Amino acid sequence: MKKRLKEGQKATGAEIVCEALLREGTDIIFGYPGGAIMPVYDALLKYPQLHHILVRHEQGAAHAAEGFARVTGKPGVCLVTSGPGATNLVTGLADAMMDSVPIVCISGQVISSLIGNDAFQETDVVGVTAMVTKHNYLVIKPEEIAETIKEAFHLARTGRPGPVMIDIAKDAQQGITSFSYSKEITLPGYRPTITGNPKQVKRAAEIINKSLKPFILAGHGILISHAEKELAALAEKSHIPVATTLHGISSIPRDHRCYVGMLGMHGNLSPNKCTNEADVIIALGMRFDDRVTGKISGYARRAKVIHIDIDPAELNKNVPAEVPIVGDVKHVLQQLNPLISKADHKDWFVRFKEYDKLEFEKVIKNEVYPKTGQIKMGEVIRRLSEETKGQAIVVADVGQNQMFAARYYDFKVADSFITSGGLGTMGFALPAGAGAKIGRPNQEVWVITGDGGFQMKIQEMATIFQENINLKIAILNNNYLGMVRQWQHLFFDKKYSEVFLRNPNFIKLSEGFGIPAEKVDKRNNILPAIKRARKHKGPYLIEFVVETEANVFPMMPAGAAVDEIRLE
Amino acid sequence: MNIKNNLSTLIVSVQNRPGVLFRIAGLIRRRRFNIESLTVSHTENPQLSRFTILVRGDKETVEKMSKQLYRIVEVLKVSDPKDVEIVAKELALIKVSIKKDGSRVEITNIANHFRARVVNVNPEYMILEVTGNEEKIDAFYENTRKFGIIEFVRTGRTALFK
Ligand SMILES: Cc1ncc(C[n+]2csc(CCOP(=O)(O)OP(=O)(O)O)c2C)c(N)n1
Numbered sequence A: 001m002k003k004r005l006k007e008g009q010k011a012t013g014a015e016i017v018c019e020a021l022l023r024e025g026t027d028i029i030f031g032y033p034g035g036a037i038m039p040v041y042d043a044l045l046k047y048p049q050l051h052h053i054l055v056r057h058e059q060g061a062a063h064a065a066e067g068f069a070r071v072t073g074k075p076g077v078c079l080v081t082s083g084p085g086a087t088n089l090v091t092g093l094a095d096a097m098m099d100s101v102p103i104v105c106i107s108g109q110v111i112s113s114l115i116g117n118d119a120f121q122e123t124d125v126v127g128v129t130a131m132v133t134k135h136n137y138l139v140i141k142p143e144e145i146a147e148t149i150k151e152a153f154h155l156a157r158t159g160r161p162g163p164v165m166i167d168i169a170k171d172a173q174q175g176i177t178s179f180s181y182s183k184e185i186t187l188p189g190y191r192p193t194i195t196g197n198p199k200q201v202k203r204a205a206e207i208i209n210k211s212l213k214p215f216i217l218a219g220h221g222i223l224i225s226h227a228e229k230e231l232a233a234l235a236e237k238s239h240i241p242v243a244t245t246l247h248g249i250s251s252i253p254r255d256h257r258c259y260v261g262m263l264g265m266h267g268n269l270s271p272n273k274c275t276n277e278a279d280v281i282i283a284l285g286m287r288f289d290d291r292v293t294g295k296i297s298g299y300a301r302r303a304k305v306i307h308i309d310i311d312p313a314e315l316n317k318n319v320p321a322e323v324p325i326v327g328d329v330k331h332v333l334q335q336l337n338p339l340i341s342k343a344d345h346k347d348w349f350v351r352f353k354e355y356d357k358l359e360f361e362k363v364i365k366n367e368v369y370p371k372t373g374q375i376k377m378g379e380v381i382r383r384l385s386e387e388t389k390g391q392a393i394v395v396a397d398v399g400q401n402q403m404f405a406a407r408y409y410d411f412k413v414a415d416s417f418i419t420s421g422g423l424g425t426m427g428f429a430l431p432a433g434a435g436a437k438i439g440r441p442n443q444e445v446w447v448i449t450g451d452g453g454f455q456m457k458i459q460e461m462a463t464i465f466q467e468n469i470n471l472k473i474a475i476l477n478n479n480y481l482g483m484v485r486q487w488q489h490l491f492f493d494k495k496y497s498e499v500f501l502r503n504p505n506f507i508k509l510s511e512g513f514g515i516p517a518e519k520v521d522k523r524n525n526i527l528p529a530i531k532r533a534r535k536h537k538g539p540y541l542i543e544f545v546v547e548t549e550a551n552v553f554p555m556m557p558a559g560a561a562v563d564e565i566r567l568e
Numbered sequence B: 001m002n003i004k005n006n007l008s009t010l011i012v013s014v015q016n017r018p019g020v021l022f023r024i025a026g027l028i029r030r031r032r033f034n035i036e037s038l039t040v041s042h043t044e045n046p047q048l049s050r051f052t053i054l055v056r057g058d059k060e061t062v063e064k065m066s067k068q069l070y071r072i073v074e075v076l077k078v079s080d081p082k083d084v085e086i087v088a089k090e091l092a093l094i095k096v097s098i099k100k101d102g103s104r105v106e107i108t109n110i111a112n113h114f115r116a117r118v119v120n121v122n123p124e125y126m127i128l129e130v131t132g133n134e135e136k137i138d139a140f141y142e143n144t145r146k147f148g149i150i151e152f153v154r155t156g157r158t159a160l161f162k
């Protein structure tokens, strides 16, 4: 029997939690039970429409919810108990906060009369999570539950999306009240600006129309507001090169004629170099992270900056903007595009091509087409990209594996690259990949992870097995905390400190979790293994034994300017 | 123009809900500003509260922080007015010893000069109340110090737009 509540019907707070989740369009919950949330778990039995996925650690629930949210655009939902259940979420909340990912997390809290008394498994959840959430709540009365959940979803998914935490006292879950789901939300202080100021938009258009070397930087905002078409239209109409940030990856297909590469510390040579040659920079839904800008005083030296973002606090925060525009980037582009005149910037594109040639010769050729030596991370990613025709969702962890995945997979579909960018949370990929596959069951999903990161959330292998999530997992095993080793190599005179990993047998481990696995240590076995993984129905793991001491290049050393990016 | 260098008055209008103070304070802490003073109270509209925050820090960072304050869901309006645009006052209470002969008369004279009010007297000390801007209160403190100040508290700045 599937329960539903009608307006005015008497119900427990726990039932109202379930009902409110359904009304917000939730069908999947990632969670882990415990004392203070048991009434909701009991109510879940009456709500089989809410498919609950039992993770093995609450942090995994948060990352899975993030992966789910990134591919569906719907808030991911987590359900956890008080105290340790809630504190285990904190890394996931911080991650979602940094990367603007909508998730709604519900934790049980001890009964309201005990709050503040250091009760068993009591943590001040609102206090602990305040700085890593877009908003948070403590609910102590059943009558407040419906309204709070409604508001939480609204906050999570609108404006600049982000995580919202709701802490619900156990007695509020148990108490009975009459159910009412209002249509309205009263948040006088929360009114995200959607439409750009027309005067500013006009100024932006004038500057773009006059420019000789315009340059578009596309960020995560393009994907969040679904402005991929508008982005392509702007680029095509005025023939403007487009580079993406790490999170902007897949906002424009990699084979688009205006796409010129990825920005940032390990991005491509041409977009980083050309940042300082451009006369106009059009920054769309991005926030000039320090991994993108390098040394601020050496950034965009010749450019007037047009910055469009929905969060006013981002404008003029890191890079001063000649034309700051607050608004939803899709709306603003719809305003802007008709004012843009056609142009041809062939010569400007040639500059990019010159740098591309250099990068290919010095870095890419050897990375993705090596003939001898150990397997390289880059060639694994290239093979995967070719075999899946750039159509898969790639969920990358953190470190060298992440940068190689970002650099060498030829993304063709929107929202197909998921990673922890802002926080750089190792262990993100496995649970986020599981969440992404659940969100888009019909699309192939590959997790790319390092040997270090895999072991950080390895317990979610059990979740994947239990739910039989058809996820493909590639461990790029270099036997090192590779990215840290690279820094020690380059900036600490090759003095390696605590970066060597004596690893477990990943194949046996995977099989122990019930997930078939194979090890690839020969070049000619890369492709056949990928094919076997794809053919297998259900989760499958491949351990690629890769070069141990390879470095990711290009690289912008910390503190260097964008155009000081190094090829070796 | 501010009374002291590097001081800004932030007037923050918020929806009156639990936890707002915590979030505002958290943001200011994150920017590593020192809060010189902070007052919070209801306003003519019981649904709204008003924070008057005196912070020390460079102007540019104060401006960036003001914009980040808008990220707090309950925050309706943040203003960073110049001193000439507002009427700002604070209140101080001061407990001064009157054990020495003649102190009482002398203190009362000073109090009259500063338009301070005597709110409590006993054989050992008197308590005075004074309102005004920070400089006036500083000056009053200096003038009464020689008699022996037993306790001194001030509320911090609160302000209205002219
Ligand atoms: C939770 C967490 N701890 C530490 C780090 C610092 N860190 C960044 S990359 C990295 C090494 C990652 O090693 P591995 O997962 O093997 O990936 P590789 O770089 O070798 O591809 C470390 C330790 C981090 N990003 N996250």
Ligand SMILES: [Mg+2]
Pocket (backbone or CB within 6 Å): A450, A451, A452, A476, A477, A478, A479, A480, A481, A482
């Ligand atoms: Mg490694």
